[in-house]
Amino acid sequence: MIGALIVRDVRRGFTGAAWLPIAFFLLVATLVPFAIGPDARLLSRIGPGALWIAALTAALLPIERLIEPDRVDGVLDQLALHDVAEESVAVAKIVAHWLTFAPLLLIATVPASALLAMDGMSLARTELALAIGTPGLAALALAVAAVTAGLPRAGAMAGLLLLPLAVPLLIFAVANAVLLEAAISLLLTAGAPFVAAVAIRAART
């Protein structure tokens, strides 16, 4: 059932709007040279940080479709009746969300880095940091989606919740502290399913 759920969510992600966060990510990266000016040295210095801000804001876009549609439509209830624990549902959804979000983001980082005049070394470091950080980011997005599911103005609430919690990830990612970033990402990935499961159970009426 878990495997089927991952396959289903990935399929829905790609037939749905998986490209939307990526387009948003590229758009934000495009805005930076306009906002800062064409100074290549300055751009390449702020490039990695700017890409992370773009990635974090892009990660907000899919939040509303991660949990809420399945809650409203009774899919979460049916999964419970099939004896799938809410924690397992959350893990499956984190995996599926990462698969529809992270690989495309890693690809989009290549053209985005060119826009910011980043050299190959800097691009490689940013790709590594994104590869390590995105599982934590995906897990955090899912937990936030579960906590805000069913609330009015859930999208805005989700942003207010997710961005502060992503700050540790951001700090270690742009500081090239790979091991500390991995530790934070692991902590988020390991904790998020339990938070999401409690939220899913509490949202049942």
Added chain:
Amino acid sequence: MTGLLRFGGVALRRGGRLLFENLDLELGPGEALQVAGPNGSGKSSLLRLAAGLLDAELGRVERSRAALADDSLALDRELPLGRALRFWCGSPEATMDSLGIGFLREVPVRFLSSGQRKRATLARVAASGAPLWLLDEPLNALDADGSERLGSLIAEHLHDGGAVLAASHQSLPGNWRWLELRG
């Protein structure tokens, strides 16, 4: 446990309001129980309690594996009906035929009428293989043919040693024990 569902002294509170208390009931193989009562008396909540989706305020609920059909469709709108049902139960084809929706196998779920959707949720329950069926207003949106087909599916399920708990204010086809919630 010989019974498929057992409530012992169950009380349920929803939104600060006590819906019922000291409720005892037991459903064994081959038994069908209809829960009736006015709107808001807690029929659906009783079913969700039996499904394990809600927690009782007091008392104990024991149940065997159950399948629930309620108002929510829980089928992917963009998929053909056959594929959408297969996500939940391995081979729904025979059940789809007995509910008269076999010919809709290739039709995307979003094009189904409300009666066809109701039949689809009932097909999921009937194809689940679960011994306990929980049906919330199973006759809603069903036509005469649909309720007749549902009646024979239920009779077959009871004959095979299953049990059915249904909430409805209409009279259901077949022989049902009766539980009235006062509200």
